[in-house]
Amino acid sequence: MSLPVQAPVSPESQHELTALAGGWSADQQLWASGFLAGMAAARGHAAPASAPALKGTVLFGSQSGNGQGVAEALASAGADLGFELRAVNMADYAPARLAREELLFVVVSTHGEGDPPDDAADLWSSLADPTGPRLEQLRYAVLALGDSSYAHYCQTGRDFDERLAARGAQALVPRVECDLEYQEPAEAWRSQVLETLKEEFAPAAAPPRLRAVPASEAYTSARPFPALLEVNQKITGRDSSKDVRHLELSLDGSQIEWEPGDSLGVKIANPASIVDEVLEAADLDGDAVVRLADEETSLRQALTGEREITRLTRPVLERFSGQTDHPDLTAALADSSELAPFLFRHQVVDLLREYPLALDAQTLLDVLSPLAHRAYSIASDAQATGSSVHLTVARLTYEQFGRAHAGAASTSLADAAAGGEIPVFLDPNPRFRLPEDPATPVIMIGPGTGVAPFRAFVQRREAQGASGKNWLFFGDRQRHNDFLYQVDWLRWRKAGLLELDVAFSRDQEDKRYVQHVMAERGAEFYDWLESGAAVYVCGDASRMAPDVDQALTQLVQKHQARGAEAAAEYVQQLKRSGRYKRDVY
Amino acid sequence: MSDERKLSDVERIKTASRNLRGTLEESLTDDVTGAIAEDDTQLSKFHGIYQQDDRDIRAERRRQKLEPAYSFMIRARVPGGLCTPAQWLAMDRLARTHANGTLRLTTRQAFQFHGVIKSRLKATVAGINEALLDTLAACGDVNRNVMASPIAAQATAQREVARWADVLSEHLTPQTGAYHEIWLDGARLETDAAEAEPIYGATYLPRKFKMALVIPPINDVDIYTQDLGLIAIIEDGQLVGFNVSVGGGMGMAHGVRETYPMLGQLLGFITPDQAVAVSEAVVTTQRDFGDRSNRKHARLKYTIDDRGIDWFRAEVARRAGVTFAPPRSVTFTQRGDARGWLEDDEGHWHYGLFVENGRIGDTEHQQLLSGLRAVAEVHRGEFRLTGNQNVWIAGVAADQRPVIDDILKAHGIGTGVSGLRLNSMACVGFPTCGLAMAESERYLPELIDAIDEIMIRHGLDDEPIVLRMTGCPNGCARPYAAEIGLVGKSDNHYALFLGGDFEGQRLNRLYRASVAEAELLEILDQLLRQFASGRMGDERFGDFLVRSGVVAPVLHGSEIHEEAA
């Protein structure tokens, strides 16, 4: 083989290369060309395409990073096939560009009560405008992320799909909706998209590409890393009404690297107590033999390690309802505003108790869905704690239908003995990161376990010697019992690193929450915003986050003194510029 | 007078405090912590408030990454220990609503509240003031609660002495307006002129200062352990003057020979009209000559020991413009309180109520708190707190006695107490006292159970012996002036001191540096056996130990560290 005359390598190198590759098969030579192209790409040089590559944009609207991951994976898989796909955050995308796009992929989750993620809001409102331009030229595909326990399941994805179609764009493949365990359906969608692209648009001489997989992505919900539980310490006082745990897990040997703001996915077996309750409610013997992925096992074992036995989702309810046709269930399934509260109120065991059914062991197993992971905000920065990752886990307990209930994962974690292993994987959240510039002031609002990531934030800011000021709003029930990591915050305050404000709802007659303290400190809060502060909110999504959002808008309105509309715009602008970020659950 | 050495840190805080204000107001509103700022914890003492934490759960809280379980001890000053039923009811209510549900009578005739959380501090102090008691100067480097014998066979003598206790207490109370500003919501009762501290000056005293008045023959205020003791000389039922004793004190540190307890020495006799001037002169001399660089050497006892009693007498005489007459002779017979009903020379009845270690609460067997509340609701006389942590229900008309008796009985109060228990005291110790090294108040009752058994075995069933326990060598229950002194060393271990006298005129001596219960009981068993068989007449235990050579008498406090055996 002779190399082109204008080869950008020396004759000696050409010689070595010829000698090396001369004896290879055609397949091997083809692989090597990809390998080398990959090396070049890794250094930032794309292989010069022999024909202009098909260009497309993968837009993501993502709050906690799931969608971003999916979008980036599609872009990079597309590149492997020679398509030039760019993953772009919706917040960074000018809506006017839609008119010139030919190929568009939308990966978007749903938040709030069927609302778009913060970053998707602007694009969504411009798409919703009926006077906008027609998009006949556009082929698109939508991947919707959501959680079927919400009333408006994958609403934003559906809305995008509908609006694009209404503007005349043509779907390349049908919309796919993903529930909490989104990885598998998302991968299936990606393959389908890529297959269709290959069929409809011949790829530009596609060099196969080797891509280094970052180690942390190597562990997933399906293949978690067994982390050693080093510490399990209750950190609420002895008279607390809550049991919150500080866990320290060793990630030694995993090469998992995280950033403050990331969460840890935890896929832990269900507690025996809940398994027993489910067995009793279903009137089944735990020793019954069932088939699971072509292997025989006991029902108890399957329920413990392989099935989701607390949280209900629509598909589970559908399958269950299919066995009984109980009018309550059909009604809940028929009315989307009924469904979410129904799913929230009932755990699997409640369904079994309230709507008794003579299910056999295998059917029960088939009705239930695979065990899902839970996310927990990481409460430590690696720079401060080495390879051990800290979590702050509240044991979920509540009364419902006259009985005590517990959450599966939080119970297992709270009861886990130090020295054992906990299956985990990194659940990165690139949308919830400290400002790049350490001089930027940071305001953190994190009541309850919402404070967890902020411990990592302040650890990082301390390690960085960041010049930007830090301000934490914390709240819980009682200062004496529920002030999570009080000693840390007080230390940082004393060191002059942290401004600290607290609201304890049960320490005085009136209920007092973080939003009240924000209002009281409104003037200073606004000053901080004016000096460029970034605002972070973490914790309860159902009440806290909207209340805090409202308090923020109101304090801006009061101190900006330019009316409600200007305040709303101010807050919107904070979001757009990445200075108002939320990680709520 | 001025000293080249570096002033102690507390001196810096006092100086910067703007007459004890510091940043207390900010500390009180700081809602991220149950504590007050570090410097303020020194200043709050002048206001009668100690920051403490529940030591039982200190380690647990550390693991929980929570700050210690902070709460505050508040001490209410009760000059001479006299308090009205209305005041008692107010204290009782505050104990139940704002503190830990108990009232604590102290070894200085005062009330203490434990477990008051920061957010309730102001309301508690305000409540105490509404009852016309206060907490100012209950602690801190000032004159503390002025003690006075609460009971005497001659009623007039008791009244006279109580009046002088009040006068002296008032005269030596700090004038700072900070107290009213901070605790009584800015209502500044004092004028700016009063703000200057005429007696104390801007930095107050080098250390705490304690005074008491006693009516012989009952030494129920332990007069020789006081910085300043006024021993009432009663002739024909009338107060004719005082013998003045100075330089007593208890606090020391284990094995640190530079620290030691002292009993007071006599300056001489003065007439009542000289009492204020002499007391002020003692205070100002200590103010000017006390050691401000080393708080372990700052009490009056060291000032006098360093410069000599003659120098001190001359300085005080000069400042007060008096000449000391030779002291009159006095006799003391006991320190403990009597129990049960006692009639004075005017036909008033007084009920001596034993309160074990001063702790007034309700338990299954005995409802002291509720019982005394019920008494206070019907009682028309007064309550008199004693220096032995007990209380007199004083001034009861003869026909009211059955009413009181019934109430006490209904609450399980007034059952049998051995002579040992009656003459015992324990300081607070764990879990509130930050300085405790071993249990005290919570442990002494069961230890006495065990010693009582030994006493019975040796036929000493009702022998009164002064036994005092403290959780550390600071000596809050005056253990070095006891026949048996037990001073906390570490968990379950106590230094044992023996050979003090019954009346409070001789210190004891270290006998064993560290004993646990088993060894202690063995030692006591042996000594009590010897005592039972070898005592002469009604010789007291402490005197027996000295006479029989078990311990050599301590003639100067600094000898106390020298182990007896």
Ligand code: SRM
């Ligand atoms: C409540 C009381 C003991 C009791 O069981 O009744 C008490 C309790 C405390 N004393 Fe005392 N002392 C109490 C009478 C005494 C006495 C006896 C007396 O005054 O007749 C003494 C020995 C006499 C003396 O002063 O020499 C006494 C010598 C001390 C000392 C050592 C002083 C010294 O000069 O070395 C300290 C520690 C200190 O001041 O540094 C101390 C300190 C303390 C503190 C405040 C601990 C602290 O500084 O953090 C204790 C609070 C414990 C708690 O949780 O309540 N307490 N203290 C007494 C309150 C009296 C009052 O109403 O004012």
Ligand SMILES: Cc1cc2nc3c(=O)[nH]c(=O)nc-3n(C[C@H](O)[C@H](O)[C@H](O)COP(=O)(O)OP(=O)(O)OC[C@H]3O[C@@H](n4cnc5c(N)ncnc54)[C@H](O)[C@@H]3O)c2cc1C
């Ligand atoms: C990004 C992210 C970060 C998170 N970070 C943290 C963290 O740092 N710390 C932390 O503790 N948690 C955190 N969570 C929440 C956590 O993932 C779990 O949801 C939580 O621990 C409960 O899981 P569980 O398995 O114990 O309960 P589950 O077994 O999942 O039970 C939950 C179910 O119980 C029912 N239920 C719950 N509450 C009630 C109620 N009051 N009344 C009636 N029914 C009810 C509902 O059906 C609900 O679906 C985070 C979540 C996300 C998404």
Ligand SMILES: Cc1cc2nc3c(=O)[nH]c(=O)nc-3n(C[C@H](O)[C@H](O)[C@H](O)COP(=O)(O)O)c2cc1C
């Ligand atoms: C506070 C909150 C509200 C949510 N609301 C909805 C909803 O209304 N409908 C829905 O389908 N999913 C809802 N979800 C689920 C998310 O869409 C789902 O977790 C998704 O995987 C998140 O993807 P992202 O990380 O890309 O934002 C909600 C999640 C959170 C945390």
Ligand code: SF4
């Ligand atoms: S003697 Fe020591 S332990 Fe006891 S109350 Fe006083 S300071 Fe505390």
